Amino acid sequence: MKKIHITLPLALIVLAVWLGLTLGLVRLQAGGIGLSWLLAALFALLVSLAGNERRTSGLHAPSPSRSWWLVSPPLLYSMLMLLVAWAGGWPAPKALLLVAGNAALVALSEELMFRAILLQGLLDRYAIWPAVLLSSALFGVVHTANGLATGDLGGALWQATAAFLQGIVYAAIRLRTRSVWPMMVVHGVWDFALVSSIQGATAGDEASILPYAALLAVLPLCLYGVYLLRGSQRALLRQDAYQLNQ
Known part of the structure; x- marks a missing residue:
């Protein structure tokens, strides 16, 4: 099959289709597992595999291997967030399995879409x-749908801001490790902890502060991402990208 070059226009088209699969369809369920997320993940994976630059899109293992420590x-x-979420007691095993399954699908789908396809398309045109900022901004905008679906405009704004800050560190580690796989693990664990926290927050006051707590929690991660993309590292990344394209 002929390989494709993932440009920014193509990446935006893929994003539109991906959104149609995740948001435009009725959220299908199979034993509690979101099949729409599965379809979106498979679509993003197929597009990523069809690209002619798998290494630059992050589909290979982290390189160098020691970059895993990042x-x-x-x-x-x-x-730590997971331990805090379970401080009041362990959720039911069946609920944990469902949350874990959906968290894994969301992490796979979103990392392939935003940190493999979209980020690659943006890097094809921008520094x-x-x-990083544009991909993170779109990552945040997409997350407003979760709050808007329930009519909670304030919650949608807080969630979008938190997702934007997360997107910065996710993209930074993706670029520094040259791989999407490490952040899929972190993304999945984070979503697992967050959903567990929401399910455990039975009291109204406790549930109402979760968006604010999540926003404060991601601030240190964002600063870590900014540190990873300091000037000296950006120069090395640009040099690597130039050598791969030769």
Whole structure:
């Protein structure tokens, strides 16, 4: 099959189709698992595999292999959030399995869409920081749908802001490790912890502060992402991209 070059226009078209699969369709369920997320993940994976630059899109293992350590701060942070979420007691095993399954599908689908396809398309036209900020902004906009679906405009705004900040560190680690796979793990654990927290927040007051707590929680991660993309590292990333395109 002929490989395709993922440009910005193509990436935006793929994003529109991806949104149609995740938001435009009725959320299908199979035992509680969102099949729309599965379809969106498969679509993003097929597009990623069809690209002629799999290494630059992040489908390979982290390179160099020691760059795995870069994911340790957000991963440990996510694990801490998980412990906090379960401080009041463990959820039911069946509920944990459903949350874990959906969190894994969401992480796979969103990382392939935003950090493999969309970020690659933006980098085809823009420098590193504009590409990171634009991909993170779109990541945040998409997350407003969760709040708007329930009519909670304030919650939608807070969730979009938190997703934007998360997008910065996710993109930074994706670029520094040259792989989407490490952040899929962190993304999945984070969503698992967050949904567990929401399910455990039975009291109205406790549930109402979760969006604010989530926003404050991602601020240190965003600062970590900014540090990872400091000037010296951006120069190395640009050099690597130039060598891969030769």
